Amino acid sequence: MAAKHTKPNFSQSQALDMVKRLFGLTASEVRSLPSYDDQNFYVVEIEGGEYVLKITNSEDSKKPNMIEVQTYAMSFLNQNGLRAQAALPTTTGQLMSLEEMDCGYGSQKYMVRLLTYLPGTTISKAPLTPQLMYDAGKMAARMDTILQKMQHPHLSMLRRDNFLWSLSNVPMMESYLYVLEGNPIQEVVKSVIHQFKTSVIPKLSGFRTCINHGDLNDHNVLVQCDESDGFRVSAILDFGDMNCGCYIYELAILTVYMMIENPKPIEAGGAVLAGWESVLPLNEAERDCLYVLVLSRFCQSVVLAHHFVTLHPENTDNLLISSRKGIPILHQLWELGKERVETLWFSSAAQLSDKK
Structure with missing residues (x-):
């Protein structure tokens, strides 16, 4: 968190739109989750699937390779018997999408992922x-x-x-x-x-x-x-x-x-x-x-x-x-x-x- 206004501040309706547009899913419920410098939404898909929409702060979103490694690490742990979230692919088959949007601070770029929601x-x-x-x-x-x-x-x-x-x-x-x-x-x-x-x-x-x-x-x-x-x-x-x-x-x-x-x-x-x-x-x-x-x-x-x-x-x-x-x-x-x-x-x- 290096500067002012790097933390995303999207509305629930904007989150709903991202889930539909990027991942092709219709959400029946979206609510905000607490977070330090990113923005997370709990998402329930119309057929019952549970996810976390993770919108990375605009500063860290400038480092897509870093986020790629983090996403891969979660997958690697899952493969080796330690549970972590998994990223769902977008409709174009990518595990993350860089979106240029305005959430109140002018147009900025944010990395967006849809992660599995883990019970517990x-x-x-x-x-x-x-x-x-x-x-x-x-x-x-x-x-x-x-x-x-x-x-x-x-x-x-x-x-x-x-x-x-x-x-x-x-x-x-x-x-x-x-x-x-x-x-x-x-x-x-x-x-x-x-x-x-x-x-x-x-x-x-x-x-x-x-x-x-x-x-x-x-x-x-x-x-x-x-x-x-x-x-x-x-x-x-x-x-x-x-x-x-x-x-x-x-x-x-x-x-x-x-x-x-x-x-x-x-x-x-x-x-x-x-x-x-x-x-x-x-x-x-x-x-x-x-x-x-x-x-x-x-x-x-x-x-x-x-x-x-x-x-x-x-x-x-x-x-x-x-x-x-x-x-x-x-x-x-x-x-x-x-x-x-x-x-x-x-x-x-x-x-x-x-x-x-």
Whole structure:
């Protein structure tokens, strides 16, 4: 979200028209879904099929090759046993269509896709038991190991060197610290950036690289009830933040979002870690940096959310959801310190693993 008015703002009638014109489907119901910087509509086709009409923001729509890779990644995961949405072809057989339209900000180009609607509820609405967080950690590690095998002619598009949400780019936050002026959290953020520079950057060469989903937040992980009346992770949504990163980044990001929705946030890290390590045990450098990387992602969430509010004040509530919940947890993590948090995470992860 680099500039004002990049987020699409189409009406339901415009969405209905796109579904009919591009995909040849007649919708009996269309309603808006919450979104960060794209626009999503839930669509029920007249014969009962359920879909999501995804209209990409005008900035990202300038990178069709990137969107092509993201769409292919979903298909690749489906082929390898992890559920993700699938794109439906247009009437001309394309998986996406670049549309030049006016949704209130003058004529701009938007990439439009129709994706399958997956049943289930977001993990944000499920009781976050240790088993479910273990399941989420396991799913994330499986996903990254599958994505690492993916081949595509435009894979190089995922080398997003200046991508603000990449955990490699934590020092870039310094340019945006002014948005927290007067907020006590600013000092914590400054300290975390310093910790990143002194304790993470020297160990970067020890991290194993991979392709990251990059945004495993609590609204992008779907769950369904299982036989024992518990919940199981059933699917992954929204690949718009995919980038070349490191395995440990994915774990840190997922840990942050599992903590945000958790009644016992600090303890959540152990269950996610145990699930992750059941697939992909951490090496020494990764273990040593997990705490600072989790803090760093909390800081990114806070700083960038406040930055985007200055660009999109009309979307303030949606932009600050995670940030508002995250600030008290960030304070708590920082005050507890690396040693105490790591002891808690690694010992509870070991106990959970012993029970498996």
